[in-house]
Amino acid sequence: MGSGKGAAWSRWSLMPKVDRGFFLSLLPFAAVIFAVFALLAYVLVEESWPAIARFGISLFTENVWRPSERGVEFVRYGLLAPLYGTLITSVLAAALALPLSLSTVFFIEEMAPRRIRDAFSSIIDLMAGLPTIIYGLWGLEVMIPFLRRWVMEPLHLHLGFLPTFSCDPMSGASFLAAGLLLAIMIIPYMHGVIKEAYRQIPRTYREAALSLGATRYEYFRIMTSLIRPAVVAALLLGLGRAASETVAVALVVGNAFNVSPCLLAPGYTISSLIANQFTEASFFPLMENVMFAGSLVLLIIGMVFSGVGVIMMRRVRRIYGR
């Protein structure tokens, strides 16, 4: 650490006067961003405190949603169902999106003709920029009816003995629908991370693998093992994004306070709960605080995920970086 500090100091002392001024003029802007984040975290803790103090750990371990306008003694909240739903849907999404992103990267980078490759790349970039409400409406109007008829009903019929498919897919709005929609939404992000790492694999490695006579499949396996940290990073970033999606999930998850192992049943997520209830929450005692507590959990999960993700990315850059 000492050498790092010394390096920073010598950089500062060697800086021309003009650059010192420039550096100082940039400092407030960087500080503002950091301050905004710190303030955000502080507000989340402060606002969620009344709910945590009142319900204790049961706020996160029980499934109750009993709002009342009559007074604070009548209300009771437990966020187990939305927490469970957030976890299930985002894990499902990341698990579905990972193999898809990996194979897309390999296909686009290695096997597709150049023209198709460019078209594919820009389509995937476009997907990242689409407003999420569009995904939500498409999911509600197109994906769910299709999914219910051609995926959920057959799954229930033939694999109904498994707890995950044991319930009748009634409305189609479910953990599975939300997980799949989220998978589609996070593919562009995961694809981007994996692609960046993939392109950084040194040419010599590729040539070495091919010169040894590796088949396309063997080549794929070697290349994937070379970018394993990036794959883990993509997975974690995808998880984080999936957990924080609001509007689209609110349209397809079913919004029911339900904790069930069955993926075909409707559920809830923290983000969709906030999207649904926040506008009128101030009229119910403690409801706002409960939602802040939910967001706090999301923030913590998100920070852990992206923290680990960033560390993984750094490792990739260290191995193959120029």
Added chain:
Amino acid sequence: MELRISLPLLASIGPLIFALWVTVGVAGAAASGRGRVSILGSGSSFIYPQMSAWIPEFTRMNPDVVVNYNPTGSGTGQKQFFAHLVDFAASDPPLTRDAWLRHRGRVIQMPVVLGAVVVTYNLPGGEGLRLDGRALALMYKGRLRYWDDPLMRELNPGVELPHREIVAVHRSDSSGTTNVFTFFLHKAAPDEWPTDLVGKSVEWPVDSKGNGVGAKGNQGVTQVIMSTPYSIGYVELSYALENGLPMAKIRNADGQFVLPSQESIREAARNSFPLMPRSPLDDYSLDLDALVYAPGGKSYPITSFVHLILWTRYEPGKAEALRRFIRFVNTEGQGMIVRGYAPIPEEIRAVNLKAAGLIKP
């Protein structure tokens, strides 16, 4: 492929939009004119379509008054009214007794339009469903699970009921519609639906059984029902009419099965009148209790009011404008009720018109 965006272009678009915004704002302010009285209201989003029909007609008849209404939701409307941010509020529920006691003698309330919550369903091959509060309560508790339940057969002789599970759709956001619907369930089947389960946002017992689905807004519920066979749900009458959804006949307090219509809604209001306040200064907090599940063989049982809430004291110009607005709403206004709502009966209009004499500068 790299997407290139020129930074100077981006930088020049920002100020351009800002300039446009300022221009529009100035032009708008100029158009609103001087010497005119401006009334601001906010609240119920349910009454918004009706307000949008009333306001242009009222301002056509009273060119010296400008009325603006902002559909923020009933709760926010009441909040803004008491904070004196707006001149009047429109609210689905009346003031609670506590709120009324705090402002007693200074606050005026009046029901100005009637609405109804209808039970709609998606039952392939089945039509003309008849339901009562008990059956609905059991469905939303998850205890009545199949369409061909004996209770359903008893209510619907002659209707083909499949052995399929019922999907109970409800609102996922906090809503006056939910309040009226759950209140009806409680009044019609108090043993099955306790007071704990009455309110704008409730814990639906059917959810934990996996048969409940929540959707946001009337539009969301409508969409889920239309795309989900064997589902049932509740929406405002106007949404059911707009989307051509089937409506169930509901058993009222006199044991009759009644379809929602302007007549059956108004009939419920007329039959609730004996229990209604006799002055706009009175406590209205129990008027929903009088209206929901009202007596009378022709009354539709899931009916609700929308109220206007005003002060008794305003500055002179506003007092006169609001007096005229109240007269308009309770006379000509009742003749131009939009689809999905119902006019209030004569008896209640007569009480409301007393308010015009209560507002003073």
